[in-house]
Structures are given as C-alpha cells and as structure tokens.
Amino acid sequence: MEIDERDIDECNAVGWGGDRTWQLDRRLRPTDYLLRLRMEATIDMISEPIDSPVSILDLGCGIGIFPLNIAKKYGNASVIGIDISKRSIEIANELARKAKLSDRVKFMVGDVRAALPRESFDYVICTEVLEHLLDPGTALDNICQICGPATWLIVSVPHLYKSRKGQEGIFYRQVSDVDFSTIVDTQDRQLLDPNRKTYKYYHKQYSFEEISKLLNDHGFSVISYQGIKVQMRYVKTAMGILGISKPVRRLDRVLNKYTHNQYAGTFILKCKKAE
Ligand SMILES: C[S@@+](CC[C@H](N)C(=O)[O-])C[C@H]1O[C@@H](n2cnc3c(N)ncnc32)[C@H](O)[C@@H]1O
Numbered sequence: 001m002e003i004d005e006r007d008i009d010e011c012n013a014v015g016w017g018g019d020r021t022w023q024l025d026r027r028l029r030p031t032d033y034l035l036r037l038r039m040e041a042t043i044d045m046i047s048e049p050i051d052s053p054v055s056i057l058d059l060g061c062g063i064g065i066f067p068l069n070i071a072k073k074y075g076n077a078s079v080i081g082i083d084i085s086k087r088s089i090e091i092a093n094e095l096a097r098k099a100k101l102s103d104r105v106k107f108m109v110g111d112v113r114a115a116l117p118r119e120s121f122d123y124v125i126c127t128e129v130l131e132h133l134l135d136p137g138t139a140l141d142n143i144c145q146i147c148g149p150a151t152w153l154i155v156s157v158p159h160l161y162k163s164r165k166g167q168e169g170i171f172y173r174q175v176s177d178v179d180f181s182t183i184v185d186t187q188d189r190q191l192l193d194p195n196r197k198t199y200k201y202y203h204k205q206y207s208f209e210e211i212s213k214l215l216n217d218h219g220f221s222v223i224s225y226q227g228i229k230v231q232m233r234y235v236k237t238a239m240g241i242l243g244i245s246k247p248v249r250r251l252d253r254v255l256n257k258y259t260h261n262q263y264a265g266t267f268i269l270k271c272k273k274a275e
Helices: 005-013 033-044 065-073 086-098 136-146 208-217 230-242 245-262
Strands: 055-059 078-083 105-109 123-127 152-158 168-175 182-186 199-204 220-229 264-273
Touching (some): 033 123, 033 152, 033 220, 033 264, 055 065, 065 078, 065 086, 065 105, 078 086, 123 136, 136 208, 152 208, 208 220
Parallel strands (some): 055 123, 078 105, 123 152
Antiparallel strands (some): 168 182, 168 199, 220 264
C-alpha cells in the first residue's frame, strides 16, 4: 500500500476525532454516545478495588479523556497518557490542570512504536490506535517489552463492518479551520474541496479472529473481550430527547454480552502477556 508515514503523522497531529472529543460535559465525559459507551466499557475492564493505587499507561490517548476519567473513578490511580500529537497532548495537559488531576495524570508526546516508559504498569491501554498503524505488530512488540506477567493490556480496534467502504485503505480528511472538526472524511477524492488542506490516514478494520491472531503473534493471549455496537448511534438522539440514556446504556451492555462479535462495531480485548 502506497502511503507515506509522514502523511499519517500529520493527520494525527491535527487532533484525531477532534469534532467528537472536543465535546465534553462538565464532568469531562464525552457527550458523543458511542464514544462514551466505548470509554465506559474500556474503563469497566479495569477490575480493581476503587481505592487501589493502580498504575495505568494509555497509548494513543488523544486529548486524554480516558486517563482523566480513569483518574476520576480511581482516586488513587496514577495514569500516564502518551500520544504522537503534540497538539492533543497540550489540550490533555490543560484539561488535567483544570480538573486538578495533574498530580496523578501526566501526559507526554511519544510514539507507541518507539521508546516507552520503563516503569511497571498494572494496565496498558491502547484503544483505536492499532488500526491506524501500517505495522501494528511493531507497536505490539514494543508494548510487550514493557509488560510484566501481571500487566493487563486493553486493546480496541474497529470491527470489519459494513459502515466503512473497505476493510483497509487510505482515507482523506478535511477539517474546519476553526475547531478541527471533520468536514469531509472519505475514500473518494472527488468529494474533497480542492482549496482545503487534505490529511491522509490509514484505517483498517479487523475481524475478531484477525485481531486475536495479531495479538497472539506478538506475545499476548486474549483473556476476555467485549463488542460495542455501532447501531446504537441511531438511537442516541431519541434517547437524548427522552432522557433515558442511562437505562439504554445498561441494556446495551447486557445485549453486548449475548451478541458478541457478530454485531460489534468495535472490539475491546483484555489480554495478558503469553507465558
Ligand atoms: C482514533 S484516536 C483514539 C484516541 C483514544 N485512544 C480513544 O480510544 O478514543 C487515535 C489516536 O492515536 C494517536 N496515534 C496514532 N499513531 C500513533 C503513534 N504511532 N504513537 C502514539 N499515538 C499515535 C493519534 O494521534 C490519535 O490521538
């Protein structure tokens, strides 16, 4: 596949998913239903006593929403968030400062394929990042090196799903000059505004078997997983109007248990280093 890594990094630097991630409520939770569902399901995979001094590394943390929400839930947790986007890390640091969490939540610019902090972590999180890497195996090998036998790795990737045109390919993105929200996100170059800067990115969707094999090939065993359904996006508006998002989210979690990968839009996998 013909793509220059520099194009991808430039797309990341502009702030991935800025349009959705900017929108946080006063408690720093995403207002986007799907993102919130995915965040809560990811955080739910951290199964520790609420007062435990759990240490967590979030790789590809974007503007730091997951680390900040983890630190809010686990009052003694220490969290490090790393992202390749300097701009996203600046925003993450600002949010941490405003939320008075800077003492327990640190953010730094870094590449998941390069040197990572050498301290020991109870959990390493890497959600919705591997699908943007041309060589996700290099990142997983790197992550494996910093994981001990007791470290949990939580990974998520988008499911091979009909909502995107292709399983794997280059996408083009044009963003607003004002707030980096996405104006066009397409594989079709004809839909692009020729006068606007275009960012390229790589995106790959995974079947459950494929992501499990990738993890196995790079040193991890999948211990459990959960599927997050994309269809729920369509009931979001109705839920907002009726004010019933909480019970529907609960119902969705129960349904997820039984529908598994068949209907999932995203898989969240909880792994351990293979023995
Ligand atoms: C789709 S966002 C996911 C953000 C967040 N983890 C989540 O689950 O919502 C992908 C993030 O990965 C970051 N990223 C992409 N390549 C990276 C790399 N090689 N090293 C570190 N971060 C990377 C991007 O800048 C972006 O913030």
